[in-house]
Amino acid sequence: MVRLATVPALDTPIFRLSRGPADPFSPPDWSFALEDGTFGNRFDDPSGLDGRPPEERFRIIYCATQRTAAFGECVARFRPSLTLLAQLGLIDDEEPLDAALAGTVDPDNVERGLIPADWRLRRRMGKTLLYPWLPFVDIADAQSINYLRVVLAPLAHDLGLSDIDLSSLTSQQRRFTQGCARHIYDQSDAQNEPRYAGIRYLSRLNPEWECWAIFSDHLMHAPGWPSFPESIHADVPDLLTVASLFGLTIEVLSGAYLRP
Numbered sequence: 423m424v425r426l427a428t429v430p431a432l433d434t435p436i437f438r439l440s441r442g443p444a445d446p447f448s449p450p451d452w453s454f455a456l457e458d459g460t461f462g463n464r465f466d467d468p469s470g471l472d473g474r475p476p477e478e479r480f481r482i483i484y485c486a487t488q489r490t491a492a493f494g495e496c497v498a499r500f501r502p503s504l505t506l507l508a509q510l511g512l513i514d515d516e517e518p519l520d521a522a523l524a525g526t527v528d529p530d531n532v533e534r535g536l537i538p539a540d541w542r543l544r545r546r547m548g549k550t551l552l553y554p555w556l557p558f559v560d561i562a563d564a565q566s567i568n569y570l571r572v573v574l575a576p577l578a579h580d581l582g583l584s585d586i587d588l589s590s591l592t593s594q595q596r597r598f599t600q601g602c603a604r605h606i607y608d609q610s611d612a613q614n615e616p617r618y619a620g621i622r623y624l625s626r627l628n629p630e631w632e633c634w635a636i637f638s639d640h641l642m643h644a645p646g647w648p649s650f651p652e653s654i655h656a657d658v659p660d661l662l663t664v665a666s667l668f669g670l671t672i673e674v675l676s677g678a679y680l681r682p
Contacts, residue, residue, distance in 0.1 A: 426570075426606070427563035429622050431552035435647075436485040436634060437492040438548045439654075446548025446651050449481035449638035464596060465603035465621055465635040480607050482620070483636040485550075489660040491631035492547065494667070498627055500535040501668050502527060528671040528679065537665065539673040542654045550648035556619035556640060559606050561591055570602055577601045592626045607637055616640055628667075656680055 440446040456462055459470020459479065467479040486492040506527070528534035560566055571578075571586040578586050581598055590598060602621075609617040619640045625631035654661065656674040665672050666682040673679055 425565070426609075426618075427560045427565040428557035428618070429560045430557055431554045431619060432487065433551075433554075434487075435549045435551050435649075436487055437489045438483065438485045438550075439492045439496045439545055440548060440651075441545050443546070445648070446546055447483055447550055447641065447643070447648055449483060452476050460596070460600060462596070464599045464623075466596075466600050467604055467607070468597060468600035469604055480603075481638045482603070483638050483641055485634045485636060486625075487632040487634070489547065490663055491625060491628070491633060493658075493661050493664045494627055494631060495625060495633065496545075497537055497661075497664055497670060498668065500526075500537050500670055502533065502535050506532070528681070530679075531671070531681075533669070534681065535668065535670045537661075537670050537672045539656070539675055542656065542661075542672070545654050546651035547654060548648050548651045551644040552619070552636075553642035553644045555642045556616060558620050558622040558634065559618050560622050561602065561606075562588060562624055567591070570605075574598075574601060574605060591623070603635065 438446045450461055454461060455470075458468070459476075460466035460468060461481075463482065463484065465482050465484075467481070469479055470476075484495070486495060503526070526536065528536050561570075567587060570591075574586065578590070578598060581595065583590055583595065583598060591602065593599075606618055606621060607616075611617055616637075618637075619642075620634060620636035623633050623635065625633055656672050657680065661672065662680070662682040664670070665680070671679050671681050
């Protein structure tokens with residue numbers, strides 16, 4: 423039978439952008455979970471919908487190989503919405519923009535999204551080196567896709583998917599990708615030990631960005647790691663790079679902005 427393709431943990435540091443002063447590699451608090459029991463992310467545990475209590479569910483630590491990717495995955499939410507972009511394409515210059523939409527953008531340029539200073543100041547960048555304990559499932563590998571196509575066919579059918587392929591794993595169909603994560607987490611060896619540390623995947627925003635979804639209870643750091651988390655200053659080069667790529671404005675302080 424076709425099995426999941428795997429890759430080893432990197433032998434170089436990985437990065438995580440997280441909120442608050444706590445350890446960036448601690449799992450998110452359950453108090454932030456949505457009504458469905460997930461945190462709204464691609465590989466979160468969906469089994470809360472089946473009545474499984476929190477102590478029997480996993481939480482994911484989302485990381486990236488590149489600092490730029492860690493920023494990009496988090497600030498993409500500040501890009502102008504398609505609704506706003508569509509409205510900008512339809513209205514005349516003299517016609518006022520919907521106030522609800524205007525509040526989400528650069529006050530001096532409605533075509534640019536805005537990274538608020540408060541959002542940036544409440545976050546830290548962590549860096550760590552993973553201990554090579556368990557491999558990661560390379561979910562975009564053809565071998566993994568074919569495996570999942572067989573074992574998760576019932577879930578895909580229930581969700582109305584016509585097939586399971588790379589597009590299924592990079593789409594906004596969170597219920598399916600979360601089902602993939604739950605299946606991977608549940609795999610164990612003959613000694614009933616976990617098989618995988620998490621999932622290796624490519625960002626849907628940029629295929630050059632390598633990302634890692636780590637099961638929090640399978641996370642092991644190399645001795646001496648993680649490093650002390652860094653504050654996010656407005657002029658951090660990787661943040662400026664992402665802001666330029668996405669056409670975002672960085673709020674330094676109230677009324678002061680960077681537009682890379």
